[in-house]
Structure formats: C-alpha cells, structure tokens
Amino acid sequence: MFGDRTNPFDDNKSSSIDIEGVMLxxxxxxxxxxxERAIATLEKAVAAYPKNIELxxxxxxxxxxxxxxxxxxxxxxxxxxxYVELGDxxxxxxxxxxxxxxxxxxxxxxxxxxxxxxxxxMSATRPQTSRPIPRQIPYAISRLQPQTGGYPSVQxxxxxxxxxxxxxxxxxxxxxxxxxNSRITxxxxxxxxxxxxxxxxxxxQVADAQVGELRSNAAFRxxxxxxxxxxxxEKSPVEFKQNITAPNNTNLILDVLREVDEAKRDKMMx
Numbered sequence: 001m002f003g004d005r006t007n008p009f010d011d012n013k014s015s016s017i018d019i020e021g022v023m024l025x026x027x028x029x030x031x032x033x034x035x036e037r038a039i040a041t042l043e044k045a046v047a048a049y050p051k052n053i054e055l056x057x058x059x060x061x062x063x064x065x066x067x068x069x070x071x072x073x074x075x076x077x078x079x080x081x082x083y084v085e086l087g088d089x090x091x092x093x094x095x096x097x098x099x100x101x102x103x104x105x106x107x108x109x110x111x112x113x114x115x116x117x118x119x120x121x122m123s124a125t126r127p128q129t130s131r132p133i134p135r136q137i138p139y140a141i142s143r144l145q146p147q148t149g150g151y152p153s154v155q156x157x158x159x160x161x162x163x164x165x166x167x168x169x170x171x172x173x174x175x176x177x178x179x180x181n182s183r184i185t186x187x188x189x190x191x192x193x194x195x196x197x198x199x200x201x202x203x204x205q206v207a208d209a210q211v212g213e214l215r216s217n218a219a220f221r222x223x224x225x226x227x228x229x230x231x232x233x234e235k236s237p238v239e240f241k242q243n244i245t246a247p248n249n250t251n252l253i254l255d256v257l258r259e260v261d262e263a264k265r266d267k268m269m270x
Contacts, residue, residue: 028254
C-alpha cells in the first residue's frame with residue numbers, strides 16, 4: 001500500500017531502522033491479536049523518526065482499524081504538517097479532513113491552494129477534557145488456596161494467586177502485557193482443552209515456559225494460538241532461572257510468531 005509513496009526527508013534515508021521490517025512486525029502482531037504491542041512498536045519507530053510518512057500512515061491506519069480515533073487524529077494532523085513541508089497541500093488537506101473525522105472536536109483550517117504554504121496557518125487544537133479512561137481488560141482477583149509441588153521446589157513462602165481469568169475473554173497476549181506492566185515475578189498456569197502448561201516471569205519478563213516435556217521457547221510457542229482455557233497467575237517470592245533469553249517480551253513474541261508463520265507456510269507448500 002505504500003509502494004507509490006516516497007519520503008524525501010534526509011533523516012529517513014540514512015535511518016538505522018528497517019521501516020518495512022517495523023511495519024511487517026506490526027502486521028504480524030496484529031494477526032495474532034497483539035494490538036497494543038503492535039501500536040507500541042509503531043509508536044516507538046515514529047518517535048525515533050517523526051518525519052517518516054510511511055510509519056505515521058501505518059500507525060494512523062492501525063489506530064483507525066482498532067477504534068482509537070484520538071490517536072488516529074494525532075497522526076493525521078502530523079501527516080498534514082509533513083505534507084505542507086513537502087508542498088503537497090492536497091494531501092495536507094486530506095489528512096486534516098481525516099483528523100476532523102476522527103475527532104470532531106478538533107478545530108482546523110484547510111490550506112488554500114493558491115497561497116504559499118509558508119504564509120498559511122493551521123490550528124488543530126484539542127479542547128481541555130479529562131483524561132480518557134484506559135481500556136479495561138476483564139479479569140478476576142482470586143484468593144485461591146496455593147497448590148503444592150511444581151517448579152520451583154525451593155519456594156518456602158506461601159504463594160499468592162493474584163489473577164484468574166478466561167482466555168475467551170482476554171487473550172494470552174493481554175495477560176502477558178498485564179504481567180509485564182506490573183513487573184510481577186510469578187507463574188502463569190494455563191489450562192485448556194488441548195494443553196496445560198506454565199509461563200514463568202521475572203519482574204514481568206518471560207523467563208521460562210513448560211508444557212509437558214517441552215521447555216523454554218518450544219513450550220512458549222505452544223501458547224501462541226491458544227484461544228480458550230483458563231489462567232491463574234501466582235506470585236513467587238523467588239526468581240526463576242532465565243531459560244528463555246530475549247531482549248524483551250516483544251522480541252520474544254515476534255520471534256515465535258515468525259516461527260509459527262514459517263511452519264504454516266511450509267506445511268501448506270508441503
């Protein structure tokens with residue numbers, strides 16, 4: 001979709017970020033319903049290279065598709081300003097109109113085509129409003145009795161289960177996001193009709209996984225396409241051995257999703 005667009009800003013020509021790779025990563029995350037992480041991936045790239053039209057265009061598209069009108073409006077306004085710098089007033093006005101459509105409270109002045117861009121003014125101000133209520137993920141707080149046994153055997157303190165839920169309501173990716181944001185060290189017990197296993201966290205980062213005889217990355221991969229089942233999150237007073245090594249959870253998830261996609265393609269071709 002971006003093949004017919006060019007972005008002549010010098011800072012992007014020498015960019016160390018693989019723009020196409022970032023957008024492919026975002027698409028892969030979206031494919032497996034990891035919407036928040038896909039948006040965060042695009043936002044990080046846009047923050048590093050704010051004048052890249054392709055990145056902002058992709059972020060606008062994702063925000064619009066997933067009903068985030070204010071974020072979409074912000075990107076439309078930013079794109080309008082970039083097109084003004086390029087002297088493309090038609091596209092500048094198109095994006096201002098988009099911004100108004102996403103957020104009717106914006107006040108905008110379209111650019112008259114007969115006037116030089118350098119002498120034009122535009123305001124896209126947001127009225128003072130209260131902070132938007134963040135998206136609430138359904139979950140249930142539980143005071144369940146701790147189970148005995150299991151990994152790690154060195155635990156002496158009474159484990160505390162702090163979160164339970166249904167994977168039909170909340171995806172496994174959202175659960176991982178919640179654990180990461182809360183920087184919890186603990187065990188996520190997952191029970192479904194097809195598999196049972198655990199994911200271990202150190203301060204919100206995935207440290208290990210177990211499904212039957214499978215461990216680490218191979219076990220973690222088993223949870224990727226899980227769409228039903230129950231989960232329980234149990235805090236741990238001790239850290240776990242770091243059997244899964246990745247810079248962060250996003251990198252780990254992307255690597256696993258690529259493996260899953262490649263396996264599916266190989267199966268179709270075979």
